[in-house]
Amino acid sequence: MQAPPTELPAWQTLHTHQRDLAGCHLRELFAADPKRFERFSVEAAGLFLDYSKHRIREDTLTLLLELAQQTGLNRHRADMFAGAPINTTEQRAVLHTALRNRAGTSILVDGIDVMPAVRRVLQQMRDFSEGIRDGRILGHTGLAIRDVVNLGIGGSDLGPLMACEALEPYSRPDLRVHFVSNVDGAHLGRLLKRLDPRTTLFIVASKTFTTQETLANAHSARAWLVAGLGSEAAVAQHFAAVSTNLKGTAAFGIPDAHVFEFWDWVGGRYSLWSAIGLSIALYVGMDNFDALLDGAHAMDAHFRASAPTHNLPMILGLLGIWYRNFWGTATHAVLPYDQGLHRFTAHLQQLDMESNGKSVDLQGRSITYETGPVIWGEPGTNGQHAFFQHLHQGTDWTPCDFILPLQSHYPLGDHHRMLVANCLAQSQALMWGKTQEEARAELQSQGMSPAEIERLAPHKIFPGNRPSSTLLLSRLTPHTLGALIALYEHKVFVQGSIWNVNSFDQWGVELGKQLAGRILKDLRDGTPAAAQDASTSGLIRRALDPG
Numbered sequence: 001m002q003a004p005p006t007e008l009p010a011w012q013t014l015h016t017h018q019r020d021l022a023g024c025h026l027r028e029l030f031a032a033d034p035k036r037f038e039r040f041s042v043e044a045a046g047l048f049l050d051y052s053k054h055r056i057r058e059d060t061l062t063l064l065l066e067l068a069q070q071t072g073l074n075r076h077r078a079d080m081f082a083g084a085p086i087n088t089t090e091q092r093a094v095l096h097t098a099l100r101n102r103a104g105t106s107i108l109v110d111g112i113d114v115m116p117a118v119r120r121v122l123q124q125m126r127d128f129s130e131g132i133r134d135g136r137i138l139g140h141t142g143l144a145i146r147d148v149v150n151l152g153i154g155g156s157d158l159g160p161l162m163a164c165e166a167l168e169p170y171s172r173p174d175l176r177v178h179f180v181s182n183v184d185g186a187h188l189g190r191l192l193k194r195l196d197p198r199t200t201l202f203i204v205a206s207k208t209f210t211t212q213e214t215l216a217n218a219h220s221a222r223a224w225l226v227a228g229l230g231s232e233a234a235v236a237q238h239f240a241a242v243s244t245n246l247k248g249t250a251a252f253g254i255p256d257a258h259v260f261e262f263w264d265w266v267g268g269r270y271s272l273w274s275a276i277g278l279s280i281a282l283y284v285g286m287d288n289f290d291a292l293l294d295g296a297h298a299m300d301a302h303f304r305a306s307a308p309t310h311n312l313p314m315i316l317g318l319l320g321i322w323y324r325n326f327w328g329t330a331t332h333a334v335l336p337y338d339q340g341l342h343r344f345t346a347h348l349q350q351l352d353m354e355s356n357g358k359s360v361d362l363q364g365r366s367i368t369y370e371t372g373p374v375i376w377g378e379p380g381t382n383g384q385h386a387f388f389q390h391l392h393q394g395t396d397w398t399p400c401d402f403i404l405p406l407q408s409h410y411p412l413g414d415h416h417r418m419l420v421a422n423c424l425a426q427s428q429a430l431m432w433g434k435t436q437e438e439a440r441a442e443l444q445s446q447g448m449s450p451a452e453i454e455r456l457a458p459h460k461i462f463p464g465n466r467p468s469s470t471l472l473l474s475r476l477t478p479h480t481l482g483a484l485i486a487l488y489e490h491k492v493f494v495q496g497s498i499w500n501v502n503s504f505d506q507w508g509v510e511l512g513k514q515l516a517g518r519i520l521k522d523l524r525d526g527t528p529a530a531a532q533d534a535s536t537s538g539l540i541r542r543a544l545d546p547g
């Protein structure tokens with residue numbers, strides 16, 4: 001039975017090592033080593049990582065890598081890529097990497113090669129997306145499709161939504177995509193006001209095809225379409241489905257030709273690489289979708305084969321462990337300096353928090369150490385005018401990832417240079433800070449009186465020593481985006497493996513679903529059930545009589 005990581009020798013040594021480094025400022029670490037940037041930077045699959053602004057020395061990395069080795073990370077990684085059932089609570093393989101396996105190799109699940117089926121669905125996606133984009137596949141009245149609406153939630157929404165936003169420069173103005181996830185009727189209702197049923201295609205994206213929100217939206221969309229076109233038969237031409245539940249899609253009335261299969265070895269939050277990415281293929285074309293897969297595959301190959309000291313997912317994962325378990329940080333900010341990545345952190349939030357927000361280990365034991373942190377963030381420069389105050393001068397500190405494409409798809413005036421300058425300045429300010437002497441000198445140079453300086457100086461001090469990574473991309477393309485997403489997927493894997501949790505189940509979302517079902521029944525019955533607690537019962541009564 002695998003020992004908890006806290007019992008491994010490296011864990012204990014890392015605690016001692018942290019005490020060693022606790023009094024050391026990043027300014028000192030930079031002063032002590034002029035080669036620090038070269039030493040702590042690495043490049044792979046089109047991404048460059050500077051991790052020199054971290055509270056580490058070379059021996060820190062060695063100890064963290066020892067921890068990874070002692071927890072059996074290499075074996076676990078090999079098991080994942082080989083299709084072993086590492087999702088043990090659901091007895092499933094975890095093979096999102098097979099969806100982007102471009103190496104021509106076989107991958108076996110229960111003795112059967114999954115690659116022919118993966119290639120078949122990719123071809124089906126190509127035929128369909130090209131047919132819609134070229135106008136060979138038309139709507140019920142003979143008009144071309146102009147608006148694609150993805151109806152899905154969670155993993156069946158966030159990934160494709162994030163990717164479509166990021167890849168907007170590769171889209172065509174005459175084919176738009178929209179994402180409706182919330183069961184709040186406002187989400188679908190607001191969109192339908194703007195759409196023409198004759199030129200709209202709905203994709204019902206649901207792995208299980210049982211998700212309440214998605215089915216509610218799908219049924220309402222269907223009713224709107226049938227009313228608008230005056231024909232039930234139109235459903236066949238205006239609906240497609242992506243699911244592992246082919247019985248469910250047939251019962252909804254979606255013809256087999258418009259049903260795109262995927263498999264139970266693809267987790268929802270890892271599914272944008274499957275036919276769940278159909279909206280991406282429709283929006284930017286199948287060649288670009290293929291390039292997204294290529295980028296992810298390049299990161300997979302890097303993660304599998306590169307030396308641990310040069311392995312991006314390992315380094316990012318281990319840095320996260322370092323802060324979460326040895327410095328006690330509870331949150332981690334992801335700050336893309338790219339408007340196209342404005343939903344990237346939301347996608348990562350699900351990816352990371354649903355995967356590693358666990359408090360029971362793989363052996364079913366209660367966990368006594370910290371696991372997944374809170375992931376949050378917004379794009380720069382917007383965040384600078386909002387929550388960055390807390391990052392710079394709050395009483396807690398938060399490790400940050402800055403993500404920056406070096407070339408813009410929209411080279412307007414000096415905008416991009418300003419964006420770059422702001423991004424680099426923020427990580428510099430977090431790391432360097434401003435001492436009392438520097439603050440005083442600055443105020444003096446502004447001609448302030450000694451009394452004013454005394455009063456203001458404390459407010460102008462920045463502690464600095466606040467760590468961050470900077471990830472550079474030459475440009476946000478399908479290929480670099482694929483590599484970037486896969487980097488974070490594997491980072492989450494590295495951490496889950498060290499924490500000895502199942503990163504691929506999500507039982508934590510079940511209880512709320514069960515209780516919502518009971519409360520929905522109460523709302524339909526017009527009275528709270530006797531078993532409801534006093535608070536819920538009181539709230540149900542209020543909801544029944546909105547006033």
Ligand code: G6Q
Nearest residue numbers: 154155156206207208211268269
């Ligand atoms: C992701 C989760 C969850 C899931 C949604 C939608 O890993 O399992 O976010 O993706 O609940 O589920 P369906 O695709 O089955 O509708």
